[in-house]
Amino acid sequence: MISFSPTEEQQMIVSMAKQFANDEMRKIYRQCDENGEIPHSVIDTAWKMGLTSSSTPEEYGGSGGEHSAVTGSLIAEELAWGDLSMAMHILCPAVFAYPLLEMGVEAQRKKYLPLFCNATYKAATAALIEPRFGFDPYTLSTVAQPNGNDYVLDGEKCYVPLAAQADLFLVYARENGSSQGFIIEKSTKGLEVREREKNMGIRALATYDISLANCRIPKENRLGGEKGCDFNRIMNRSRVALSAMAVGVAKAALEYSRDYAKERVAFGEPVASRQTIAFMLAEMAIEIDATRLMTWEAAWKLDRKEDATKEASLVKAYADDMVMMATDRAVQILGGHGYVREHPVELWLRNGRGFVTFDSMAIV
Amino acid sequence: MIDFEPTPEQKEAIKVAHEFAKELFRPISRYYDEHEHDSPQELIDTTWGERNKGTLALGLDVTASLRIEELCWGDAGLFLCVPGPGLGGAAIFASGTKEQLQRFLGSFNEGEPKWGAMAMTEPGCGSDTSAIGATAAHDGDEWVLNGEKIFVTWGKRAAENPGGLVVVWATVDKSAGRAGMKSFVVPAGTPGMRVEKLENKLGIRASDTATLIFDNCRIPFENILGNPEVKKVDKSQTKGFKGAMATFDATRPIVAAMAIGVGRAALDFVKETLEKEGITIRYGMPKQKLTALERDVMEMEANFKAAKLLTLRALWMMSQFQPNNLEASMAKAKAGLAVTKITQKAVEIMGPLGYSRKYLLEKWMRDAKINDIFEGTGQINMLIVARRVLDYSRDQLK
Numbered sequence: 001m002i003s004f005s006p007t008e009e010q011q012m013i014v015s016m017a018k019q020f021a022n023d024e025m026r027k028i029y030r031q032c033d034e035n036g037e038i039p040h041s042v043i044d045t046a047w048k049m050g051l052t053s054s055s056t057p058e059e060y061g062g063s064g065g066e067h068s069a070v071t072g073s074l075i076a077e078e079l080a081w082g083d084l085s086m087a088m089h090i091l092c093p094a095v096f097a098y099p100l101l102e103m104g105v106e107a108q109r110k111k112y113l114p115l116f117c118n119a120t121y122k123a124a125t126a127a128l129i130e131p132r133f134g135f136d137p138y139t140l141s142t143v144a145q146p147n148g149n150d151y152v153l154d155g156e157k158c159y160v161p162l163a164a165q166a167d168l169f170l171v172y173a174r175e176n177g178s179s180q181g182f183i184i185e186k187s188t189k190g191l192e193v194r195e196r197e198k199n200m201g202i203r204a205l206a207t208y209d210i211s212l213a214n215c216r217i218p219k220e221n222r223l224g225g226e227k228g229c230d231f232n233r234i235m236n237r238s239r240v241a242l243s244a245m246a247v248g249v250a251k252a253a254l255e256y257s258r259d260y261a262k263e264r265v266a267f268g269e270p271v272a273s274r275q276t277i278a279f280m281l282a283e284m285a286i287e288i289d290a291t292r293l294m295t296w297e298a299a300w301k302l303d304r305k306e307d308a309t310k311e312a313s314l315v316k317a318y319a320d321d322m323v324m325m326a327t328d329r330a331v332q333i334l335g336g337h338g339y340v341r342e343h344p345v346e347l348w349l350r351n352g353r354g355f356v357t358f359d360s361m362a363i364v
Numbered sequence: 365m366i367d368f369e370p371t372p373e374q375k376e377a378i379k380v381a382h383e384f385a386k387e388l389f390r391p392i393s394r395y396y397d398e399h400e401h402d403s404p405q406e407l408i409d410t411t412w413g414e415r416n417k418g419t420l421a422l423g424l425d426v427t428a429s430l431r432i433e434e435l436c437w438g439d440a441g442l443f444l445c446v447p448g449p450g451l452g453g454a455a456i457f458a459s460g461t462k463e464q465l466q467r468f469l470g471s472f473n474e475g476e477p478k479w480g481a482m483a484m485t486e487p488g489c490g491s492d493t494s495a496i497g498a499t500a501a502h503d504g505d506e507w508v509l510n511g512e513k514i515f516v517t518w519g520k521r522a523a524e525n526p527g528g529l530v531v532v533w534a535t536v537d538k539s540a541g542r543a544g545m546k547s548f549v550v551p552a553g554t555p556g557m558r559v560e561k562l563e564n565k566l567g568i569r570a571s572d573t574a575t576l577i578f579d580n581c582r583i584p585f586e587n588i589l590g591n592p593e594v595k596k597v598d599k600s601q602t603k604g605f606k607g608a609m610a611t612f613d614a615t616r617p618i619v620a621a622m623a624i625g626v627g628r629a630a631l632d633f634v635k636e637t638l639e640k641e642g643i644t645i646r647y648g649m650p651k652q653k654l655t656a657l658e659r660d661v662m663e664m665e666a667n668f669k670a671a672k673l674l675t676l677r678a679l680w681m682m683s684q685f686q687p688n689n690l691e692a693s694m695a696k697a698k699a700g701l702a703v704t705k706i707t708q709k710a711v712e713i714m715g716p717l718g719y720s721r722k723y724l725l726e727k728w729m730r731d732a733k734i735n736d737i738f739e740g741t742g743q744i745n746m747l748i749v750a751r752r753v754l755d756y757s758r759d760q761l762k
Contacts, residue, residue, distance in 0.1 A: 001367055001369070001370075001371050002367060002368060002369065002370060002371075002374075002426055002676055002680060003365060003366060003367045003680065004366060004676075004677050004680050004681075005365070005366065005684075006365075006366055007365050007366075010366075070366050133652075134650075134652055134653070135650065136649075136650045136653060137650070138648075138649075232648065235648065236648075254753075258753060258754060261754075262754060272754050272756070272761070273756065273760055273761050273762075275747070275750070275761070275762075278747075278750035278751075278753075278754060278756075278761050279746050279747075279750055281750060281753050281754065282697075282746045282747075282749040282750035282753055283746070285694070285749060285753045286674070286694045286697060286698050286749060287670075289674060289677075289691075289694060290670035290671075290673065290674055290698060291670070293670070293673035293674065293677060294666070294669055294670060294673060296366050296368075297368050297669070297673060300366060300367065300368050301368075309647050309648045310647045310665075311669075312648075313647045313648040313649075313662075314647065314662060314665055314666040314669060315666070315669075317651065317662060317663075317666065318666040318667075318670065356651070
């Protein structure tokens with residue numbers, strides 16, 4: 001039956017994430033952006049909420065909750081509302097763990113999933129994006145060649161979050177015409193983590209270039225074994241996660257610029273009492289809600305194990321535009337004050353622009 | 365639980381309505397666009413019968429809106445010929461007493477086809493409904509109505525067919541402003557109410573849009589909806605006016621559902637044409653690899669989805685008895701604008717097929733535009749959304 005009401009359990013998780021975002025993330029997001037780092041203590045506190053382990057089955061050490069894209073989107077929105085860099089950092093292990101949970105063969109699940117159910121944060125990452133114009137996840141330049149009992153990987157990746165501290169990498173490469181996932185442990189010869197990237201936004205999140213040169217891994221490290229993975233489904237899960245995060249960022253921008261517009265007086269009245277400002281806010285509110293509902297619909301389809309390519313790609317493209325519109329308007333509403341780093345809206349604008357690029361950097 | 369799956373009953377309702385849209389509406393679509401004030405009698409009789417059997421029940425709920433989307437996919441103008449209590453009925457539901465509900469709507473479904481209309485707009489007032497000039501004077505056990513109402517959707521059918529009714533907004537005390545504004549039920553055929561003219565319109569031509577004149581039109585005192593007293597406590601917070609606005613919370617998502625039907629008709633036409641030409645839309649492709657056409661179609665589809673989901677949410681909230689003023693206006697603002705743009709884009713993409721009256725696409729573009737105007741223009745709905753977002757009164761945000 002058509003319904004827009006999250007379950008009680010979802011409401012509980014959401015309120016927990018919301019509180020964390022408000023009490024912890026919002027206090028330090030600016031300092032994190034300026035310094036380019038996130039204190040371990042915040043990540044540890046977030047980890048204790050068990051966001052990743054809660055949807056891992058008990059046999060792998062998790063608490064056996066349902067692995068739901070809808071729930072994941074609800075959480076991702078709240079955390080991204082707090083701060084996008086921190087949200088991506090906190091949820092980063094999932095870009096490795098969730099594809100294994102869904103598509104890994106038993107041996108892969110058994111070997112790796114318990115690592116994410118411990119009391120301390122376990123950094124792991126995924127590498128998809130390649131540093132070239134016209135990047136297309138379906139025709140990757142990074143290749144995986146079968147060689148005896150091994151695969152040999154060659155290529156360049158960028159926007160690999162937490163690569164320097166991660167022990168485990170899920171690297172996507174072209175194999176026999178399709179994109180497949182390969183589990184690579186840090187110690188593997190030929191895997192090199194290069195410099196930390198300097199990006200326009202998400203500056204608190206450490207992302208890296210990595211290169212794979214004659215990087216040899218055993219055949220059993222292919223995600224999903226002989227069957228391989230459903231790469232499109234992984235992409236759709238990522239699209240949904242990123243759309244939810246875009247909603248969170250846009251919502252932050254709406255709330256801040258709304259409150260500012262009510263405070264700021266010009267020509268004897270709050271600027272919010274002019275339609276030119278008020279209508280910008282109204283449109284932001286409408287588009288934020290619309291994007292959220294489209295995100296939920298795509299997530300719901302994923303949870304039903306249906307092909308959500310159409311829904312997920314439509315909402316992702318819509319969210320990319322929406323978050324740009326909303327964050328740009330927030331800066332515009334604050335005028336000159338929006339341009340200075342004393343207010344958060346310029347940070348959200350920089351983060352907002354990134355969503356078109358962030359393929360695979362978050363997953364539900 | 366968040367869920368987007370219609371119930372089996374709703375799926376059946378969609379299927380049935382779609383059949384009617386395809387078999388009953390589409391074949392006569394062009395004829396009634398070109399014969400503006402003709403009456404589609406067969407459609408009226410058939411839909412009246414089906415409606416009363418329940419197969420085409422059109423209340424104010426999610427199922428009804430799913431039906432309405434289908435019927436408007438068939439033809440939005442013809443949908444506005446389907447008999448029923450309509451906006452007049454919605455107003456009675458929103459602010460009538462139990463006795464009034466029984467008296468006016470209790471046997472509405474019986475006998476011959478009937479219509480219920482709402483008369484609010486006047487030559488001198490549109491969106492600013494508080495500036496209404498029509499008057500209602502209390503005289504003994506009666507009200508005496510005087511004034512002119514324009515743009516009354518299905519006003520002729522409601523005013524002239526026995527058993528129908530028109531809900532008229534009028535002031536009982538001009539000096540009281542909004543507080544003096546009340547609504548009155550005028551039964552069809554009441555002396556003093558007459559149809560002055562029918563509009564010639566850009567689209568939805570099958571639907572009659574009437575000017576009604578009230579010339580010393582007398583109705584029983586108990587035909588007033590809501591409290592007859594004028595309370596001048598706070599000019600901006602008055603019950604009569606609130607009654608009208610509460611009606612809109614229910615009717616705006618319904619109009620949004622109509623819009624969605626028209627938008628989908630255009631989208632389907634575009635997609636079917638592309639399919640025939642062997643053009644597939646590559647969902648999931650990176651933006652820089654998409655053609656301009658693919659981008660256009662995807663944008664149309666995304667906007668369609670956005671409008672549809674906002675509409676379903678507003679209706680769902682109503683069915684849960686949750687206040688939905690904000691969400692109703694969000695849905696209406698988005699849907700009206702989205703389908704206006706979708707249909708205009710569709711005509712552009714289809715080129716000579718789009719502009720030709722040989723096909724229905726150009727008609728849908730003309731039909732779509734009304735959804736951005738009636739039941740509150742896009743701008744009025746944006747204003748309502750803005751006030752709610754800002755928590756501003758009408759005095760704080762004009």
